[in-house]
Amino acid sequence: MNLRRYSKKKGFLKLIRKEYLIEKGFFTLAMVMIATVLLMFAFVVIESLPAFGHSGFFNFLVGLRWSPDMNIFGIFPMIVGSILTTAISLIIAVPMSVSCAIYLEEMAPAKLKDYFKPVIQTLAGIPSVIYGFFGLTLIAPIIRNIFGGSGFSILTASVVLALMILPTIISLSQDAIKSVPNQFREASFGLGSTQWQCIKYIILPTALPGIITAVILGMGRAVGETLAVLMLAGNVSVIPSSLASPIRTLTSNIALEMGYATGIHYSALFATGVILFMVIMVLMIVSTLCSK
Amino acid sequence: MFKLKINVKNFNVSFSDNQILKNINMKIPKNTVTALIGPSGCGKSTFLRSINRMNDFSSNFKRNGSIYVDGEDIYGENVDVVDLRKRIGMVFQKANPFPMSIFENVAYGLKIHGLKDKKELFDTVKRSLKQAALWGEIKDKLDSSALSLSGGQQQRLCIARTIAISPEVILMDEPCSALDPISTLKIEDLICELKRDYTIVLVTHNMQQAKRSSDLTSFFLDGEVIESGLTKDIFSNPKMEKTEDYILGRFG
Numbered sequence: 001m002n003l004r005r006y007s008k009k010k011g012f013l014k015l016i017r018k019e020y021l022i023e024k025g026f027f028t029l030a031m032v033m034i035a036t037v038l039l040m041f042a043f044v045v046i047e048s049l050p051a052f053g054h055s056g057f058f059n060f061l062v063g064l065r066w067s068p069d070m071n072i073f074g075i076f077p078m079i080v081g082s083i084l085t086t087a088i089s090l091i092i093a094v095p096m097s098v099s100c101a102i103y104l105e106e107m108a109p110a111k112l113k114d115y116f117k118p119v120i121q122t123l124a125g126i127p128s129v130i131y132g133f134f135g136l137t138l139i140a141p142i143i144r145n146i147f148g149g150s151g152f153s154i155l156t157a158s159v160v161l162a163l164m165i166l167p168t169i170i171s172l173s174q175d176a177i178k179s180v181p182n183q184f185r186e187a188s189f190g191l192g193s194t195q196w197q198c199i200k201y202i203i204l205p206t207a208l209p210g211i212i213t214a215v216i217l218g219m220g221r222a223v224g225e226t227l228a229v230l231m232l233a234g235n236v237s238v239i240p241s242s243l244a245s246p247i248r249t250l251t252s253n254i255a256l257e258m259g260y261a262t263g264i265h266y267s268a269l270f271a272t273g274v275i276l277f278m279v280i281m282v283l284m285i286v287s288t289l290c291s292k
Numbered sequence: 293m294f295k296l297k298i299n300v301k302n303f304n305v306s307f308s309d310n311q312i313l314k315n316i317n318m319k320i321p322k323n324t325v326t327a328l329i330g331p332s333g334c335g336k337s338t339f340l341r342s343i344n345r346m347n348d349f350s351s352n353f354k355r356n357g358s359i360y361v362d363g364e365d366i367y368g369e370n371v372d373v374v375d376l377r378k379r380i381g382m383v384f385q386k387a388n389p390f391p392m393s394i395f396e397n398v399a400y401g402l403k404i405h406g407l408k409d410k411k412e413l414f415d416t417v418k419r420s421l422k423q424a425a426l427w428g429e430i431k432d433k434l435d436s437s438a439l440s441l442s443g444g445q446q447q448r449l450c451i452a453r454t455i456a457i458s459p460e461v462i463l464m465d466e467p468c469s470a471l472d473p474i475s476t477l478k479i480e481d482l483i484c485e486l487k488r489d490y491t492i493v494l495v496t497h498n499m500q501q502a503k504r505s506s507d508l509t510s511f512f513l514d515g516e517v518i519e520s521g522l523t524k525d526i527f528s529n530p531k532m533e534k535t536e537d538y539i540l541g542r543f544g
Contacts, residue, residue, distance in 0.1 A: 110351065183388035187450070190346065191401040191457060192378030201400065206391055 048271035066237040068265040081247040086222040089161035101173035124167035132231035135160035147244035152234035155243045165218035176210020226251040250276040297322040297491045303357035314515045325492045327502035330512030344380040381459035385466040387446035389438035401457040424452035444475025464494045
């Protein structure tokens with residue numbers, strides 16, 4: 001009774017109305033975000049339709065030849081390129097960054113840790129074109145000397161990509177390790193474990209979900225990276241025969257040709273974008289499944 | 293009658309410039325329960341953690357003086373700290389089982405010390421859980437997560453985990469502070485049981501608990517040991533006024 005009488009009062013109604021407006025306001029903003037993502041995706045898909053109509057989705061996907069001047073669009077070598085560079089960069093970066101994170105969180109003296117943080121942040125902040133320069137002047141000649149060829153290759157691009165994703169994986173793994181409750185360490189040491197046993201059996205398993213998230217985010221960055229890879233990979237659209245062969249990735253395909261593409265070629269680049277979208281989604285789903 | 297297990301001589305501890313323990317001397321005989329009582333912040337836990345060198349992890353920890361276990365200075369130069377912690381187990385204030393199965397929790401200590409034989413592993417885990425009075429409650433769900441147990445069960449699991457590796461001394465840092473009275477009683481019974489095989493040092497804020505379960509009591513105040521002696525003497529006939537004030541609840 002009292003409540004009903006109170007709810008009829010003016011002040012209460014005003015309050016309710018205000019709450020209502022705030023809630024709807026936030027809801028609208030959230031919807032705008034979702035709509036943006038959907039619109040982007042829809043736009044890319046619509047623009048890509050002529051190319052898929054021209055080649056057929058399947059042929060576009062598994063076609064081995066990319067010759068825009070003859071209107072032949074096969075993207076398979078670039079899918080291989082994107083996956084290969086990402087995989088190799090992860091193979092290089094994950095062990096390095098996880099052990100770095102373990103060292104910093106579990107072993108390093110506090111002072112060293114303080115020095116290290118800004119270094120990692122700087123590493124994350126360097127523009128990719130600078131990484132490209134670095135690879136161009138340092139890594140490419142080394143690869144050329146060791147493996148022969150031009151030096152612009154899968155390996156060159158992957159090494160530089162690995163450097164670029166290091167900071168992401170390091171700092172996120174560090175967070176994961178930091179969030180392992182200290183009582184687990186105490187319990188383990190209290191049972192007479194060595195530090196390594198504690199890390200191996202207690203800390204790493206407990207932090208694993210966080211570390212996997214770190215790796216997935218690093219992977220996302222590696223797949224999407226365009227400029228540095230474009231500067232280093234050689235950009236030839238063929239299935240590579242060795243790690244020293246040049247390669248073209250999906251992202252660099254778009255960036256390289258967007259400037260002058262017209263007609264069906266233009267649309268084929270959007271189709272590349274659609275495939276890139278799908279590759280990223282498949283990789284994310286696979287790695288999320290792997291983590292379970 | 294009693295054989296000396298732990299002998300503390302002129303032991304001082306400071307963190308940064310804060311002196312936490314001042315000139316502690318204490319003798320702890322084998323197969324007894326020694327209760328450490330005193331108000332919060334008086335250094336009981338620091339002292340307890342000095343006995344298995346858990347304070348070593350604090351970078352600003354400084355100490356002088358010695359703690360002898362079986363006549364050997366545990367802060368001596370050739371001491372293997374990992375081995376020391378195996379000999380001197382610890383049960384913490386907050387039950388801290390690992391996020392693994394119940395079985396794995398108890399087996400962990402055995403595994404890291406090199407026990408591989410499956411049968412022996414299982415038998416030891418079973419024996420430890422029985423000794424910790426937990427076996428009957430959990431024998432059908434050894435593979436479920438230790439975190440699914442109640443607080444009291446978790447603490448008994450931690451005790452089982454500690455005794456699995458057969459330490460000589462068990463340090464208990466307010467093991468019942470987060471438990472209900474029934475779980476507390478179970479753990480106190482357990483402490484009396486364990487006394488036969490182990491030497492126990494128990495930090496507690498619960499006067500009744502100290503009275504019920506310990507043989508010897510030391511009263512700490514501001515980093516000093518004010519009074520040590522047989523528990524029944526301390527509680528019935530304390531020599532120092534401060535001790536009497538504390539156990540009667542006049543301060544602290």
